[in-house]
Amino acid sequence: MIPNPPGRGFAQNGAAWSFAAGPSRLPDAVLARAGETLFRRDAHGAAAIERPFTGDDFRAALADARTRLVRLLQVPEHYRVLFLAGGAMHQFAAVPMNLLDPAAGLGNAAYADSGYWSRRAMQEAHRYANVTVAAKHAGSTPLAAPSLSGWKLPQGSAYCHITANETVDGIAYPVLPDTGEVPLVADATSCILSAPLDIAKFGLVYASAQKNIGPAGLTIVIVREDLLRRPATAAPSPLHYGVQAAQGSCVNTPPTLAILVAGLVFEWIEQCGGLTAMAEVNRRKAASLYRTIDESDGFYIAPVAPAHRSITNARFHLANDTLTDHFLDEAERQGLAHLRGHPHVGGLRASLYNAMPEAGVDALIRFMTQFARRYG
């Protein structure tokens, strides 16, 4: 691809890239297929988006999506996969509502604080549980996930919650903590399907769809069967894991369109070679971008320690923060959109989910190199 001179955007040429943290880019092939297939009426007078969720067509599509996801993640047999309405924040409440069991001596909840989203999860849990901060990131740069030693898991911990990848902070656990008998619960929203994940290490994994799975409004929950036996008396039925597992995620009308698109995404990942192939490309994309930052002679700064850097949410900033708005304006004119960091931490962020091709990252790197040359 020919690098564009500043001012003559990729946008005009039709090659523009959104680095949004979510809802994020869908794979080109999925976008095309969704547009072509989901809104076309069949012989029964209904397009996929219009089909009853109790009908054979939708049930087959849901079963197919579930099978593909189980195959991609190699979900062990004693886990159930739920397709639930809403976002990860619904699970911030659903996790304590479902897993606490004070009558069985499981009235406490342990949370590791690795950044913005783990704190949001904790805030919500505070309304339902006695929350203990099991571990906390150091807070000083280079930033990192909490150290794996010295975790406090109080007696009677119903679970220990981590945020596997911090979308805002750009921090990921390089190695998972070992919480022993206490079920490890992970918010994997922004890293699921970016690489293989050993589900057997978790009691429960949840992920909202709008990063690597599909459209917003859907959340996947993968839960170990023994945890479904906890009473969950206060969980609303659509957020009650046991009830949803017993009814195949169809306690009420599920977000059918989002599930259909998710199925197309799972199929696309399989066609790309599965999660090992995904991880290889994702690591290469992230490595190129972080290398550009690290080799910029301090013009760009990545505040996270190399081993803890997220491969899906690359966070960085300009040493000279007064150039940030200018960087964003020029980037946007060149068709590189949604690079502003989350308001909570400022700076810049490039989200490199599965659907972002290497060409998009290459375009970003070319722009960053040119920008650094002109303003460095």
Next chain:
Amino acid sequence: MIPNPPGRGFAQNGAAWSFAAGPSRLPDAVLARAGETLFRRDAHGAAAIERPFTGDDFRAALADARTRLVRLLQVPEHYRVLFLAGGAMHQFAAVPMNLLDPAAGLGNAAYADSGYWSRRAMQEAHRYANVTVAAKHAGSTPLAAPSLSGWKLPQGSAYCHITANETVDGIAYPVLPDTGEVPLVADATSCILSAPLDIAKFGLVYASAQKNIGPAGLTIVIVREDLLRRPATAAPSPLHYGVQAAQGSCVNTPPTLAILVAGLVFEWIEQCGGLTAMAEVNRRKAASLYRTIDESDGFYIAPVAPAHRSITNARFHLANDTLTDHFLDEAERQGLAHLRGHPHVGGLRASLYNAMPEAGVDALIRFMTQFARRYG
């Protein structure tokens, strides 16, 4: 349109009609526009389905959808309109979680039992509230909504819940009950936007999208502002009306795609002349169908009293029930799909939401008339 001989289906001719209760038919124009516009990337490299919910594009679309809905329903100024993830069943829990206020003497909840869905709402409420059955349908045919006299509203009722239109039973309130000072809360899922609705009579109205609003996975809540001051300590943040109202329905990532389609539906209704025009067509469609049933010399039976018949969910059955499967098979071969009644009540049901044109109802009526002639 030329009536098709039995066995040569509308399906083959491309004119097939789905009478599904939900997810239901979208207006043709909306289906076409959604397919064309939501999956096409813009100059920033993002299709509508891929846009960040914090960005100007989505916020403008959400504000536009809200404005159109407020205009259609003439929502008074002291009400807030929320666009929430999930279905009506999420609201079955959210209503008691948000509106009960035992500390202020509002620890009871009154429910009118008009059929299947009001009982489901009640079952869920039982987990959070002291539930009183304020009124109950008689149960004998002709079926009807509860009589408007003699409602029991116990002292300290936080609200009184009705199901304005029973999707399964085909029963609608011809006149709304007067609950005095106790806020009237209505599940209007299957009747909202089918006719004008006097919002000022309600404390709260909720409706999941997959009937007259758009794709499944979205629920609209219209709530009187004073009710937002109740503490709602146990409501998960995404289901907390006060929190969602304060944050413009964007406490977390909302179901963006469903909201975009809903906006197109609202625009379509406006172009059709608004709710008065909708109601006129809907009443005409329902009247034709019920007339066909009533004038069939008892071949078809509508079990609901005429004044209480739903205009959106026409429930009926064959006097000779052994013909039901045959009726359904033949109908489907003629391109008339999803006419089976809900398993809970059996028989037949034709859902005639806004997007079902009169031509679809005419086709159904022609088939029913022919079928009665052959088997009557």
